[in-house]
Amino acid sequence: MFFILSKLLLFLLDPLVWLLALSACAIYRLRGPLKKLWWGIWAFITLLSCPAMGNALLSSLETLVPPTPLQKHYPVVIVFSGMLKPETNQGGKGLLPFGDAVERILLGSKLVKSGRADYLLITGRSGSLRAVQRSEAEQLARFAKQTLGVDPARILVETQSRNTAENAEKSAEILHQRGWSRGLVVTSAFHAFRVQGCFQKLGLELDYMSTDIRTPKTLRLNHFIPSYPGLGQSALALHEAIGIVVYGLTNKANYKRL
Numbered sequence: 080m081f082f083i084l085s086k087l088l089l090f091l092l093d094p095l096v097w098l099l100a101l102s103a104c105a106i107y108r109l110r111g112p113l114k115k116l117w118w119g120i121w122a123f124i125t126l127l128s129c130p131a132m133g134n135a136l137l138s139s140l141e142t143l144v145p146p147t148p149l150q151k152h153y154p155v156v157i158v159f160s161g162m163l164k165p166e167t168n169q170g171g172k173g174l175l176p177f178g179d180a181v182e183r184i185l186l187g188s189k190l191v192k193s194g195r196a197d198y199l200l201i202t203g204r205s206g207s208l209r210a211v212q213r214s215e216a217e218q219l220a221r222f223a224k225q226t227l228g229v230d231p232a233r234i235l236v237e238t239q240s241r242n243t244a245e246n247a248e249k250s251a252e253i254l255h256q257r258g259w260s261r262g263l264v265v266t267s268a269f270h271a272f273r274v275q276g277c278f279q280k281l282g283l284e285l286d287y288m289s290t291d292i293r294t295p296k297t298l299r300l301n302h303f304i305p306s307y308p309g310l311g312q313s314a315l316a317l318h319e320a321i322g323i324v325v326y327g328l329t330n331k332a333n334y335k336r337l
Contacts, residue, residue: 093306093307095128095305095306095307095310096305099121099124099125099128099305102121103121106118106121124310125305127309127310127313127314128305128306128307128309128310128313129302129303129304129305129306129309130301130302130303130304130306130308130309130312131298131302131303131309132309132313133308133309133310133311133312133313133315133316134293134294134295134298134302134312136312136313136316136317136320137269137293137294137312137313137315137316138294139316140268140269140272140316140319140320141268141269141271141289141292141293141294142268143271143272144268144271144272144275144287144289146289147286147287149263149286149288150261150263150286151195152194152195152196152197153190153195153196153197153261153262153263153286154196154197154198154257154259154261154262155196155197155198155199155200155235155254155257155259155262155263156187156190156191156195156196156198156199156200156262156263156264156265157187157200157202157250157262157263157264157265157285158183158184158187158199158200158201158202158219158265158266159183159202159203159243159246159264159265159266159270159274160183160201160202160203160215160216160219160246161180161183161203161215161270162177162178162179162180162181162183162184162215162219163175163176163177163178163215163218163219164176164177164178175218175219175222179291179293180267180291181291182267182290182291183265183266183267183290183291184201184219184222184223184227185227186265186288186290187199187201187223187265188223188227188228188229189227190263190265190288191229191230191233192227192228192229195263196263197233198233198234198235199223199229199233199234199235200235200236200237200250200253200262201216201219201220201223201234201235201236201237202216202236202237202240202246202249202250203215203216203237203238203240203241203246204216204238204239204240204241205241214236214238214239216236216237216238217236217238220234220236235253237249237250237253243270243273243274243277243322243326244277244326244331244332246274246277247274247277247278247280247281248277248281251278251281251283254283260283261285261286262283262285262286263285263286263287263288264278264285264286264287264288265287265288265290266287266289266290266291267289267290267291267293268289268290268291268292268293269291269293269315269316269319270319271287271289272323272334273319273322273323273326273332274287275287275334276323276326276327276332276333276334277326277331277332279332279333279334279335279336280330280331280332280333293312293315294312
């Protein structure tokens with residue numbers, strides 16, 4: 080009984096629930112032609128706040144790049160950064176502030192250590208608008224070496240790119256310099272389609288291993304209750320969908336198979 084009551088109390092104390100309830104009361108008291116518009120906006124935000132909707136939107140992106148048969152060996156595995164929180168204080172203890180995408184570096188390091196790839200290429204400086212003293216690629220390289228046990232001689236870093244298009248461009252330059260025409264790209268499942276489009280724009284047909292899958296396989300009753308995590312899933316999916324469209328319109332990505 081205590082467990083059920085604690086969950087109910089957490090729901091009732093959720094600021095998002097109060098915000099939606101109070102805004103509904105305010106809209107109910109409105110008069111005039113804009114009332115229907117405000118109800119539509121309220122319903123749209125409420126719908127996006129439900130984990131079921133956020134998961135559905137994100138799942139549609141995670142399945143855009145279907146699994147493909149992998150080769151037994153690759154000259155390089157390319158890991159996209161974007162898994163650290165630049166605004167988080169590390170406390171001077173050498174601990175990295177990982178976000179949800181930490182599986183990218185874990186899987187990439189595992190592939191190199193197991194012999195499936197010769198080199199681990201980590202790409203990315205920082206997506207932050209503020210200047211950073213050390214690129215994310217360098218921090219992840221140190222983590223791969225010291226914590227995951229990857230041979231430093233087998234780690235390559237690209238430290239200048241600031242977004243997905245630049246990640247692909249700078250990585251492609253390294254591949255061309257070393258004479259590699261094959262490679263395995265490791266990134267989050269929802270991000271893989273845009274990454275693939277960027278490499279195809281550069282004329283590279285690489286293999287992809289998606290990780291960091293964020294959508295559950297089954298629906299639960301609480302997935303239909305508005306929550307901050309649900310709104311976050313929807314926001315992430317919409318952000319990526321906008322990125323896909325913008326990259327296509329600005330000719331930074333080619334989504335047609337080579």
